[in-house]
Amino acid sequence: MKKIVWIMAALTLVSLAFAQQKAEDVIKAQCAKAPVVAELWHGFRGGAPRAALENLAVEFNKMHEGEGCVRPISQGGYRDLSTKIKAAFAAGTLPALAQAFENNIALYLEADALMPLDDVITDLDQLNPLFVNAVRFDGKLYGLPFNKSVQILYYNRDLLKKHGLEVPRTLEGFIETARKLSAAEGEPVYWFRPDTSTFSYWFFNMGGSYLKDGKLVVNSPEAVKALETMVNGVKDGWAKAITSGYINQNFGKGVYGFSTDTSAGYSYYLKAAKFDLGIATLPGSGDKPGLGLVQGTDLIIFQDVSDAAKKLAGEFINFVSSPKAQALFSAATGYVPVNLKAIDEPALQDHLMDNPDFKVVIEQANYAAFEPAIAEWEQIRFDILGQAIKEAVLGKASPQEALDKAQKQVEDLMAGRIR
Structure with missing residues (x-):
């Protein structure tokens, strides 16, 4: 290390x-x-x-x-x-x-x-x-x-070396590598927090945009696909939702392989890891890194x-x-x-x-993505979209249902019908 x-x-x-x-x-x-x-x-x-x-x-x-x-x-x-x-x-x-x-x-x-x-x-x-x-x-x-700070890929070098695998560079390669490692270890190795930040990684790199024709949209096809990827990852056994504490605070409670998390957490990851921790640019498409959410x-x-x-x-x-x-x-x-x-x-x-x-x-930092710079976004990020993501990941609603509900709440909030 x-x-x-x-x-x-x-x-x-x-x-x-x-x-x-x-x-x-x-x-x-x-x-x-x-x-x-x-x-x-x-x-x-x-x-x-x-x-x-x-x-x-x-x-x-x-x-x-x-x-x-x-x-x-x-x-x-x-x-x-x-x-x-x-x-x-x-x-x-x-x-x-x-x-x-x-x-x-x-x-x-x-x-x-x-x-x-x-x-x-x-x-x-x-x-x-x-x-x-x-x-x-x-x-x-x-x-x-x-x-x-900007999202990056954290990974377990020891685990990849153990199974003869490389750091994934594309979205498809990321999922495939996580599947292989999880099958070999018998438990999910991609750890994530079910929040707007994790969702943003998949959303932006699947072509998503929150603003369409001047309207804020959270239930677009790209958004549904991104949330389905997270939900299906948990169901299929290659992804693990961390619902208590930060990811690095959960080291030792299972086999950790990857996470997409903020660079501001680098020192905390290093302190917590009992394995050889590596970081890389985010898996994207082609030969370019993926887009990372700026926070x-x-x-x-x-x-x-x-x-x-x-x-x-x-x-x-x-x-x-x-x-x-x-x-x-x-x-x-x-x-x-x-x-x-x-x-x-x-x-x-x-x-x-x-x-x-x-x-x-x-x-x-050269491959950065930003959330909407609108006055209502703080409330949307945490109380509307954030809640929808949690509900879907925890199985309380389908991704489509959760995001449709969130879209209605967004429209009501923007129109002043709710606070």
């Missing part, structure tokens, strides 16, 4: 003179003396992402001592974050900066609450264009791609704060999107570096030398 090299202690542009776990306290002290404080509400509960963000904030604040301070404040998880931002609209207590998914941005734009960033981001041409285009609305840029958030700036806070926020997003900062953030967290020049930075080169598999994540 490849050695993980954690560089969290070096996650600043110069060496920090204090321990990583003290970053939050350092920020409080920095902001207590600052003439301008720009709050950054985020959805990192803890771990490497939160520590990485706080260390970046510490270094930024050191560079702007006497001018201003950015203060990251965790709001819990991502859904907690969006809920609290909605409450802040009503209370008039919005922060200067926040993390937001593309569908959140669409919602906030309905209130004309966001600051356009076209004239703020100085090195826009260095950023991954797929990520940038996803945060353009009516031709204007309203977000800075920040912590982005993770963008940084936004709200209009309803002081000019000084907006100026400071703009300087911060340029700082965290620089090649050096992105290299450090990516190496520490496993997120995709959104700045294309980050690959040339020593921090990321060192990380790739010790973790060569991470090149897969960078390559997969």
Whole structure:
């Protein structure tokens, strides 16, 4: 198994003179003396992402001592974050900066609450264009791609070697290999969580699109085929639905062969695996990798704060999107570096030398797919489509029935008949 090299202690542009776990306290002290404080509400509960963000904030604040301070404040998880931002609209207590998914941005734009960033981001041409285009609305840029992950294929090298099989490169090869391994081992080897993310892999790579003629469609023939693949995989014994905890938390409870999961989970997979874990680009069609769902958030700036806070926020997003900062953030967290020049930075080169598999994540980011950037998508993703997928996989409804029901709920929601 490849050695993980954690560089969290070096996650600043110069060496920090204090321990990583003290970053939050350092920020409080920095902001207590600052003439301008720009709050950054985020959805990192803890771990490497939160520590990485706080260390970046510490270094930024050191560079702007006497001018201003950015203060990251965790709001819990991502859904907690969006809920609290909605409450802040009503209370008039919005922060200067926040993390937001593309569908959140669409919602906030309905209130004309966001600051356009076209004239703020100085090195826009260095950023991954797929990520940038996803945060353009009516031709204007309203977000800075920040912590982005992409689906990849995780696999058990030992199991493939045991049976003389190769890593699958196509959808058909993926299913065939999973069938062979499952038959040989006597239990399913493709593990998945019955959620919208797993569904999206099959859906996008079977030619699916959520938007047809300007209408949101979740029960298309491609959607039914994708869900049937998941359901039939369980029935036929080559796929296993993980309904409790993350996939890596279930290692040891059966024979694991494959999963299609977010690259942000790479370090957790490595820690949990007692076998030789490999990662690869997703099986697709022909000689091209499959499309991987992009997850993770963008940084936004709200209009309803002081000019000084907006100026400071703009300087911060340029700082965290620089090649050096992105290299450090990516190496520490496993997120995709959104700045294309980050690959040339020593921090990321060192990380790739010790973790060569991470090149897969960078390559997969060129084959990306996004969910609809509409204001209602959060509710649809979790409460409507997500529920339909679970019902079908758990045998409570056929794929067609589950998706037809979801389509009716989507149409009612979009028309304002339900909330």
